[in-house]
Amino acid sequence: MPEKEKLRIDKYLWAIRLFKTRTLASDAVKAGRVKLDGNNIKPSHEVRLGEVYQVAKGPDRKVIRVVGLLENRVDAKTAVGFYEDITPVEQTHAFRSMFHAPVLSRDRGTGRPTKRDRREIDDLKDDYFDKEENTEE
Structure with a gap:
């Protein structure tokens, strides 16, 4: 899969399968549920290798590091190779629900x-x- 040099955050989140549609990804970014270093960003923000994003999707919270840029949506096994999930275990929904639900x-x-x-x-x-x-x- 060819990599791009410039890629919007909403398209990236859709391509790595964190959101089902690009519109949902864009809406999440606009609503402030996607942050870069704790700061809100716009859907047109350009993704760069090595950046760390905090993504809130419902009760789930993820912290991801960009490993590769992906322009088009691919299958889940391939998409996992383009980001690194560095979410602390304490912040995962499964961990919290196991102890606090x-x-x-x-x-x-x-x-x-x-x-x-x-x-x-x-x-x-x-x-x-x-x-x-x-x-x-």
């Missing part, structure tokens, strides 16, 4: 949750994720 259990034989139960479960989950996002900023 509320454990929902129901007594055996109680049947399906009622509408009221379902609302309580949803409120509990929403409060958990909202609280987590607010504490990290």
Whole structure:
């Protein structure tokens, strides 16, 4: 795959498969969910080798280092070679959810949750994720 010298950040994030569409990547950059050295950037920012970006996508947080520039979207196995995931283990969603997620259990034989139960479960989950996002900023 030929490498380019100049490449926009939104196109790069789409090409390495961090976002499903280039529009989603561009919107994330505009919203400030992609940062370079802790600073917001624009979707037209030029990616350079060796730069480290912090990418927030839902509850997931990733820290990636640019290893190669990729113009077109390729399969996942190839895309992994163009960036290095240097996210600390403590910041990964799987790690946090393993230790901090509320454990929902129901007594055996109680049947399906009622509408009221379902609302309580949803409120509990929403409060958990909202609280987590607010504490990290």
